[in-house]
Amino acid sequence: MQNTVPTQVKPSGGIVAQRVAEQQPPAAAWKSMTLGAIATAPVNELLQTLGVRIIEVPQGELAAEGLVGWFVGRVGSAEIQIERTLPQADREPVVRDLLARITPSQQSYGKRAPSAPRLRPATVGGNPIHIECPAWCTSDHVEGFLVDVFHTGEPVDLVAPTLDGPPQPLLHARLHADTFGTDVPRQAPHIVVDDESQLFAMTPAQALEFADDLVAFAAQVRALAEQAGR
Structure with missing residues (x-):
């Protein structure tokens, strides 16, 4: 069998085998x-x-x-089922979504095919029309001009408890799309986060990074709480 481990040669001419980097266990x-x-x-x-x-x-x-995809198993021993005719451009997002759900615990999960846009009534400049609307949209679509028609979803909220009063709203996040607007990056569905004074629009990839930062922040808050409670 051919040795594929990289080598170095000593000044004396002897061969020194290089240590192969060990891959981390999946968990x-x-x-x-x-x-x-x-x-x-x-x-x-x-x-x-x-x-x-x-x-x-x-x-x-x-x-x-x-x-469009099926996952079964756990970290270190799992499989994802994909139809062999699914185009590569559609396959990768499905696989990534299923990989994001993997844990050390045995589980199964089916990713449903996306819902086709539905036609919903809208009122633009006082005139009734019908527009394509994503399933997550809750907007009533009553605007003066078509360029102002947007799609928005139900918000998810983060509230903060206080020492001297009821919990106060801290952050809100929701899906949004300015489908008919002139700002091209905002025409596609994206995530909007606001603190009731400023809006932050994020691509899905940016929102994932932000979610990771929130998880790290939550761990630091937990550590502070444990330190204060000692």
Whole structure:
């Protein structure tokens, strides 16, 4: 068998074998992995690191259940099922989403096919029309001009308790899309975070990084609370 370990040669002419870097066990790698890394790292690298394999199933097998992907297993021993005819451009986001859900505990999860946009009534300049609207949108679509029509979802809220009163709202986040607007980056669905004084618009990848930062911040707050309680 051919030796593929890199070598160096001593001044005397002898060969010194180089130590091969040991790969982290999947469970250890998972602990240090962030949502941002799952969104940006090469998919093949993620699969190898987390111990996940891709299984291609016949066309229509998952679609018959309304799914685009299926996951079963845990970190170090899991598989993702994808229909073999699913285009590569559609496959990667599905795989990344399923990888983001993996944990050391055995589980299964089916990723549902995205809902087709629905036609909903809108009123623009007093005139009734119909527009395509994503399933998550809760806007009533009553605007003066079409360029002002937007899609927005239900907010998720973060409130902070206080020593001398009821909890106070701290942050709000929601899906948003200015589909008919002139600002191209904001036409696609994105995440808006606001503190009731300023808005922060984020791409999905940026929102994942922000979520990782919130998790790290929460860990620091927990450590402070434990320190104060001693």
